[in-house]
Amino acid sequence: MAVQTPAAPPVPLPAPARARHPRRPRLTHWIFAGPATVLFAVFFAYPLGASFYQSFTSTENGRTTWVGLSQYARMLHDPSFLDSMVNTGLILVVQVPLMIGLALVLAVLLNQSWLRFRGTWRAVYFLPAVTTLVAYAVVFQVLLKTDGGLVNQTATALGLSPIDWLNDPTWARVALIGSMTWRWAGYNAVILLAGLQSIGREQHEAAAIDGAGTLTTYTKVILPQLRPVVLFCVITSTIGTLQLFDENYTLTKGGPDDATLTPVLYLYKVGFQQMDFGYAAAIAWVVVAVIAVISFLQFRFFGRERKR
Amino acid sequence: MHGQLTRRALLAAGGAAALTGVAGCATGGISNREAVRLAPGATGPLRGRITVWSWDSAAAALTRLAKKFEARHPGTAVHVVDIGYDNAYDKITVGLRADTGLADLLTVEGSQLPAYIGNFPKGLHDLTDLVGRHAGDFDKAAWKTVVSEEGRAFALPWDIGPLALYYRSDLFARAGVDPHSLRTWDDYVKAGVAVKEKTGTKLLIMDPNEDSFFPCLLQQQGHRWYKDGGKVALGTPQAVRALTLIKALGDRGLIRWERGWDGLVTATKEGKVASTPYAAWWSGTLTGEMPELKGKFGVVPLPAFTPGGPRTSNDGGSTLCIPAQSKNPRLAWAFTRFLLTDKDNQVSMLKREGLFPAYLPALKHPYLSAPQDYYGGQRAWRVFADLAPHIPPVERNKDGAKAKDIANKAVSGAVLRGHDPAGELRAAAAQLAGATGRETVSGSLR
Structure with missing residues (x-):
């Protein structure tokens, strides 16, 4: 940390040897930094700036005009946008804790010394995260088919009545949450497992000597140390949920009755299907703002305890 | 999602790039131009090459008839690309916004075309001066889909869905x-x-x-x-x-x-x-x-x-339109006319690819009154042909x-x-x- 000492005497420092080479950027610097800078400017800075500008414009009959904040104001009265935010909130509150909890349990199990074929198990749980989206979508469509789908066949065999998974607004949400959890729980479990493995055996032993049972060891010793890793998982999952597009696009297209519509899917529809690019850009920037605020709060909420 | 920060970030950036790269061009590109009118006048043999975008059975029909067209007009080449239905409109929308990258002739459904005419008033060739005498030959409901609110024609109707x-x-x-x-x-x-x-x-x-x-x-x-x-x-x-x-x-x-x-x-x-x-x-x-x-x-x-x-x-039905950015609109128009204002070609597309003609003279063809085995000998095409003129x-x-x-x-x-x-x-x-x-x-x- 650079601590300022304003009263420091003005001792003339001996000129460092390097001072002969002035620190002005030279051609060589730019040659090295050039490709990255150009790529950043073209694919990051320009689109960001242009979409920000675009969010204050509206294009009618081929003419683009400056409309100030009115695209942002539209969102307040747009039932579809509000629905998409409610859906995202619901997924955040239900799916993220469910998935992180499940990932923790999996990670702890995978970390047990008595477990055999540990590498295989780890791979099995990680596989869904690297499965191509199309395969994933097809498999879930087949599993969740109303008649003949494996899920409903099992339910019928157990004497339950079959469920119209993807065609009923409520069940479609359940299906979406379930399939997201399937896809990402293992991924988070592997990250948490890495965290668990960085906690040495001696901590388990010390806790045991102090008389702590397994449960106490985990809740009082291990989990508190895992906090930064959990925080990482929670934040990336939150961001992922706020940017949710592929899962619901492939499974339900946001329907039925907007029950699985998310802001990013909605902005795709608004931009590319309804050709309302200004409004789509405004939605994108609201999503960015929401992600920034929520991530900041999570850092404050979780992060502060770490320093104590 | 969940954790794939880099991939997500890339996707988001890509999406933003797509959204805006497009915007940058639109402001400087098309908006200051008048709609390009395609007018009769040029004579002499057709030549050159065009690319046509379509999908599924429509692409099959185009490929089949393109050969016939090329044989009739030596020195021309018609290249048909099946771009697939799923992303067809994403491609066309982006191409119109960027004012580059489109084929010379596009298949666009009648339900979608008014959105393109309205949002990109200078994006397509104005065909009004050419189609005049054909206007009455097409189904009224289909014709409504190819004209702007000001009554200018930007495409020819291909098939309809009574x-x-x-x-x-x-x-x-x-x-x-x-x-x-x-x-x-x-x-x-x-x-x-x-x-x-x-x-x-x-x-x-x-x-x-x-x-x-x-x-x-x-x-x-x-x-x-x-x-x-x-x-x-x-x-x-x-x-x-x-x-x-x-x-x-x-x-x-x-x-x-x-x-x-x-x-x-x-x-x-x-x-x-x-x-x-x-x-x-x-x-x-x-x-x-x-x-x-x-x-x-x-x-x-x-x-x-x-x-x-x-x-x-009516449900569905397509049209063919020529983007303003086309390098050879004259050939594109000639191919369009050949396909859509020819009774025999239209009937062949019904026979072979199941595309029901919007071109009314084709509906009088004897093929449409023949009994069909599939429907137990019923004259099924006749039912549709008789209904077509009554589509509101x-x-x-x-x-x-x-x-x-x-x-x-x-x-x-x-x-x-x-x-x-x-x-x-x-x-x-x-x-x-x-x-x-x-x-x-x-x-x-x-």
């Missing part, structure tokens, strides 16, 4: 219902109840996410999403009647929900429903994908809302896609969640008016 009721003759016979007695939608609901009781089969398939039945029921009654010069028409008595009908079908358990095209085809093939109120081009799918059901289908005109009312509507022409504009999404929500709200149709439509009309800055038609629900 609606009729396909029914399973075996199931209707078992239920003791004569399909020819279905004169109104009330008759249809009653028949559905009888068929379900006797055979256990539901009556029709609907898509919970991307419904096309509701707008067809609107067009049958004379308007689609908008009427009276661009006013929102989701809250009209006609709309309430249409949604109430769908809800009645749903409440009696007569609807089978299937997502997407594959769901529709599979469930029909498996005999899960007794009827399909659908367009003429569905016939190609039946004969192509379900040859084993030969002799089990029949076709009757669509039931009407009121006795004596219109017995058809409807007003369209650039905001069709917005209306479709919002109407979808109203349909699933009423049918799946059991809400009141009038209430759902009132909310939908208000939402659409807000999203488009348009008024709702007078006499709508308040």
Whole structure:
């Protein structure tokens, strides 16, 4: 940390040897930094700036005009946008804790010394995260088919009545949450497992000597140390949920009755299907703002305890 | 999601890039230009090369007839690209916004074209000066889809989708219902109840996410999403009647929900429903994908809302248009004319690819009056050909896609969640008016 000492005497420092080479950027610097800078400017800075500008414009009959904040104001009265935010909130509150909890349990199990074929198990749980989206979508469509789908066949065999998974607004949400959890729980479990493995055996032993049972060891010793890793998982999952597009696009297209519509899917529809690019850009920037605020709060909420 | 920060970030950046890269060009590019009028005049032999974008059976038809065209005009080359339906409009939209990258001739559905004409007034060639004498040769409802609100023509209609009721003759016979007695939608609901009781089969398939039945029921009654010069028409008595009908079908358990095209085809093939109120081009799918059901289908005109009312509507149908960025519009136009204003070529596309012609002279061809084995000897094409001139022409504009999404929500709200149709439509009309800055038609629900 650079601590300022304003009263420091003005001792003339001996000129460092390097001072002969002035620190002005030279051609060589730019040659090295050039490709990255150009790529950043073209694919990051320009689109960001242009979409920000675009969010204050509206294009009618081929003419683009400056409309100030009115695209942002539209969102307040747009039932579809509000629905998409409610859906995202619901997924955040239900799916993220469910998935992180499940990932923790999996990670702890995978970390047990008595477990055999540990590498295989780890791979099995990680596989869904690297499965191509199309395969994933097809498999879930087949599993969740109303008649003949494996899920409903099992339910019928157990004497339950079959469920119209993807065609009923409520069940479609359940299906979406379930399939997201399937896809990402293992991924988070592997990250948490890495965290668990960085906690040495001696901590388990010390806790045991102090008389702590397994449960106490985990809740009082291990989990508190895992906090930064959990925080990482929670934040990336939150961001992922706020940017949710592929899962619901492939499974339900946001329907039925907007029950699985998310802001990013909605902005795709608004931009590319309804050709309302200004409004789509405004939605994108609201999503960015929401992600920034929520991530900041999570850092404050979780992060502060770490320093104590 | 969850954790794949880098991939996500890239995707997000890519999306933003797509959104905006496009914007940058649009402001500098097309907006200051007049629509390019393609005029007659140039003479001499055609030459050069064009690329055509299309998909599925339409692409097959183009490829087949392109060879014939090339043989007739030596020195020309027509390159047909099947760009696939799923991303076709994403590609075309981006190409129009960027003012580069499109083919010389594009297939665009009639339902989508008004959005392009309205949003990209300088994006397509204005064909008005060329089509003049052909205008009357095309189906009125299809012609409405290719002209702007100012009456300029930007495409030629290719095929249309007059609606009729396909029914399973075996199931209707078992239920003791004569399909020819279905004169109104009330008759249809009653028949559905009888068929379900006797055979256990539901009556029709609907898509919970991307419904096309509701707008067809609107067009049958004379308007689609908008009427009276661009006013929102989701809250009209006609709309309430249409949604109430769908809800009645749903409440009696007569609807089978299937997502997407594959769901529709599979469930029909498996005999899960007794009827399909659908367009003429569905016939190609039946004969192509379900040859084993030969002799089990029949076709009757669509039931009407009121006795004596219109017995058809329209779903789908495509057009061919020439983007302003085309390097060889003259050849593109010559190929378009060759395809679409030639009786024999049009009939060959019905025969081979199942595309029902929007070109009226083709409907008089004897092929359309021949009995068809697949329909147990019924003259099925005749039913559609006789209905085609009665498709109610409807007003369209650039905001069709917005209306479709919002109407979808109203349909699933009423049918799946059991809400009141009038209430759902009132909310939908208000939402659409807000999203488009348009008024709702007078006499709508308040």
